[in-house]
Amino acid sequence: MSKNTLLTSVLSLALLLGLSGLASAQFSIGFSKHGKHKSFGLNIGSHGLSGHVSRGHGHGHGHGHIRIHRPHRHVHCHSCVRQTPGFYRTVSERVWVAGCARQQWVQPVYRTVCDPCGSHRRVLVRAGFYQTVQGAGHWDVVNRRVWVPGQTQYVCGF
16 A cells, blocks of 8 residues: 555545544544554544554555544433423413304394285285394413423433
8 A cells, every 4th residue: 555545545534534523523643654664643532533544564565454443332321311390381372262153133024015905914024033143353362381291311411
């Protein structure tokens, strides 16, 4: 593996780790030579991640490898979890309140007619009936209580 290929590999790894959510990580790159053996070091200062790229000459073969050390993954237990209690919250809502409906009597309609004999009589044209009349509505603000459930919080920091 040539020096340029190795350097490109190290920089590609740094870019890949930077794009994978470690954009705020601090990078350091080092180089060392011990006899025929040369090595590059890549350290990333975010949550203990570190990597190492080395190039050595063993038995006439050049080789390079990348090691990434990750910290131990945290497993949540009962002491990590805290349940916050639920509570009632008062909310105000703007609602339409319909007007009152009432029954109103509509008078019957009569007409006076003259029959062939010349006498006048009242004749029912339309019977009386009750009619439903809707009153005017309005907007009103009402308060009501709603239940807000509790939440699970992790207090361990992970």
